Amino acid sequence: MVPFRISPIRLVATLVLAAVVLAAASYLQSQDSGASKQERIVPDTVPAKPFSAIATRQTPLYTVEFRSADQLTQQDRLVLADAESSIAEHAGFAGLEYQQNNWSYRQIVCPTFPNHLFLQYTRNNGAGDMSVFSASIPRNGEGRVRIVPILKRGYSLFSPAPINALTISAFNHxxxxxxxAANSDWLGNALCYAALAGSQPQILPHDSEPAVHKPIPALTAAMYVETQAHGTQVIRFADAAAHMHAMEWSMTFTHQGKLTEATHKPASMRTAIPASQQSAVTQTWQVPTSGQN
Known part of the structure; x- marks a missing residue:
């Protein structure tokens, strides 16, 4: 019998081919395994920033409280006394004629900003001749006195305070x-901004009863926060207590918490609908019930 022999060249080719086949099979198996592993990876939910939709609110009120000068606490009176020269200086720079003596003030109470004392100064010289500005004073000494010019003798300074870049800059500071702590309450941020810009904002819950000299609840139905795809949040609400008719406010915040844009326009009855019917990019929340953010 003639012994069976394989040529060395054929043997090498066979071994190379087998190695290629095994390598290919191993590669495909690893790809399938990697793909299956990748499909099982579920990314963590990214929380809404800078504001949370589920945090507990510090106050159930849908308004910003205003208190008369004689209601200031003794501690706040001392804070104000230390800041009076700075307030006069800043108001003078803005041309607000603060050196005149017929100015009065009241406190703007914003629970979202416990480390600041907010005041609204007014000088009323009769119909059409009113000057108004807001002042921010840090209670803990960490910061500086700031003012927000609103009206000078009946006219807006620079541009209307609600949309003014100076108002936005002051609020960011x-x-x-x-x-x-400023991120604890998105509704509180919106209401406080409106108050510092010269309004006395009020949101009526949907079940509020209309009364004489009070706005009807239908004008305040829209209040929601949009978390957009590129990481910004938009807060909108309809201010029921605005003069003449309801006003719609809109404020855009970056993911890092910087206010970049604010708008202020008359609210339309046709658009003042429940938030659940609004079209949002990612998420929408209605005006929260008492005890929720």
Whole structure:
């Protein structure tokens, strides 16, 4: 019998081919395994920033409280006394004629900013001749006195305060001075901004009863926060207590908590619908019930 022999060249080719087949099979198996592993990975939910939709609110009120000068606490009176020269200086720079003596003030109470004392100064010289500005004073000494010009003798300074870049800049500095606590209540931020810009904002719950000299609840139905795809949040609400008719406010915040845009326009009855019917990019929340953010 003639012995069976394989040529060395054929043997090498066979071994190379087998190695290629095994390598290919191993590669495909690893790809399938990697794909299956990748499909099982579920990314963590990214929380809404800078504001949470589920945090507990510090106050159930849908308004910003205003208190008369004689209601200031003794501690706040001392804070104001230390800041009076700075307020006069800043008001003078803005041309607000603060050196005249017929100015009065009241406190703007914003629970979202406990480390700041907010005041609204008014000088009323009769119909059409009113000057108004807001002042922010840090209670803990960490920050600086700031003012927000609103009216000078009946006219807006620069541009209307609600949309003014100076108002937005002052609010951003206030938030930065307040620290992380300023992010605890998105509704409180919106209402406080409106108050510092010259309004006395009020949101009526949907079940409120209309009464004489009070706005009807239908004008305040829209209040929601949009978390957009590129990481910004938009807070909108309809201010029921605005003069003449309801006004719609809109404020855009970056993911880092910086206010970049604010708008202020008459609210339309046709658009003042429940938030659940609004079209949102990612998420929408209605006006919260008492005890929720």
């Amino acid at each position: 206030i938030r930065a001075e307040e620290g992380e």
